Amino acid sequence: MSELNERITVAVTEEMYERAEEDDEYSTRSKAEYIRQMWLAGESAVAELDPRVGDSGKANREIDSAEAAAQALDDSVLIKILSDEKQEIGEVVQPITQEFENVVADRLFELAKDEQSVIETDGRGNYYLER
Numbered sequence: 001m002s003e004l005n006e007r008i009t010v011a012v013t014e015e016m017y018e019r020a021e022e023d024d025e026y027s028t029r030s031k032a033e034y035i036r037q038m039w040l041a042g043e044s045a046v047a048e049l050d051p052r053v054g055d056s057g058k059a060n061r062e063i064d065s066a067e068a069a070a071q072a073l074d075d076s077v078l079i080k081i082l083s084d085e086k087q088e089i090g091e092v093v094q095p096i097t098q099e100f101e102n103v104v105a106d107r108l109f110e111l112a113k114d115e116q117s118v119i120e121t122d123g124r125g126n127y128y129l130e131r
Contacts, residue, residue, distance in 0.1 A: 069100070 012020075063069050073096070081092055112121035118130045 063072055077096065078092070081087075081095060108119060108127050109121070111117040111119040112127060119127055120130050121127050
């Protein structure tokens with residue numbers, strides 16, 4: 001087996017650093033082991049770890065409308081949903097819209113719980129602006 005004698009530095013975002021710390025599989029191992037596993041997983045995984053790589057403009061763009069949220073959807077999400085078989089548009093869009101709805105519902109609930117937010121709820125799934 002060859003001797004490890006080269007050092008590399010990998011810059012990661014705070015989110016990725018926290019993911020490495022919180023991941024149960026790597027929590028008992030070092031960050032170096034996490035990076036090593038990501039390296040072995042493939043170059044795309046390593047590139048994902050490097051904040052200098054990728055479409056950073058897209059990631060940092062402010063999303064202030066449903067249209068902007070749809071445009072921010074990464075093509076890989078669509079590719080994962082598709083198969084070799086023909087699918088109707090409803091079959092393709094349904095899992096995306098369901099996940100979007102779940103995220104929005106969770107966000108509304110969190111905002112309604114926040115005392116500083118103008119969003120209120122009646123506790124039965126109805127949300128409104130504070131008067």
